[in-house]
Amino acid sequence: MLALSDTCTAAITGRGGLCACLNATLLGRLRAVAGDVRLDAGEVLFAAGSPADALYGVRHGAVMLCAWVGAERRQILSFHFSGDMVGFTDGGRHHATAIALGRASLCRIPETEMDNDPALRGHVMGILRRNLSQSLDMQVRLGRMSAAERVRALLTELHGRLGGGGELHLPMRIAEMADYLGLRPETVSREMSALRQAGVVGAFTHDGMLPILRPDGL
Secondary structure, eight states: OOOHHHHHHTTSSSSSOTTTTOOHHHHHHHHHHOEEEEEOTTOEEEOTTSBOOEEEEEEESOEEEEEEETTTEEEEEEEEOTTOEEOOOSSSBOSSEEEESSSEEEEEEEHHHHHTOHHHHHHHHHHHHHHHHHHHHHHHHHHTSOHHHHHHHHHHHHHHHTTOSSEEEOOSOHHHHHHHHTSOHHHHHHHHHHHHHTTSBOOOOTTSEEEBSOGGGO
8 A cells, every 4th residue: 555655745746736635534535545556667557458447646757658550650648757647548448558667656546446436536537637638738739849849848848847957857768759759769869969059958967867957948
């Protein structure tokens, strides 16, 4: 089961806000029904087509949602960080595959438990509405941008979602950024080089930290 501190602190700054707005009673009920899931980098949380019998809240780490077009063409649909929720579906089966970008821990909330708790379900549905609105807004904006604008938009979004500051930890690789932005990896690499030459960002460190030298330049 989850430690109370785990469920509380995971979502304070997260986009979804799984626990940030729960009162003590509702947080206690969530603690009572949520299970614990731990993943290593590259491990699948759930696969497209598998039964969707639970929702997952990201406590630590990051998860990406992917779909495949044909046998090899991958489209990354979204990235999810601490406080976000994944696993929403309206047909009883997952429409995408969720993969851990690094070591991650999540809480698992069974659908049957939410069916028995209208207040908890109402809170979760509010998160769903916010997630969908933000994701659609991002996809619409990306569809009308140049390659340079797409890379800057992604870095700006991640910088805001992950707390701002002078450094940005990117758990995804260039290839994964490209599959999300609908670009070739070499194009993303070229645009990142242009940002470094312009003094907007620094060079990646060995542990995946990207110095943000001029946030306004994004």
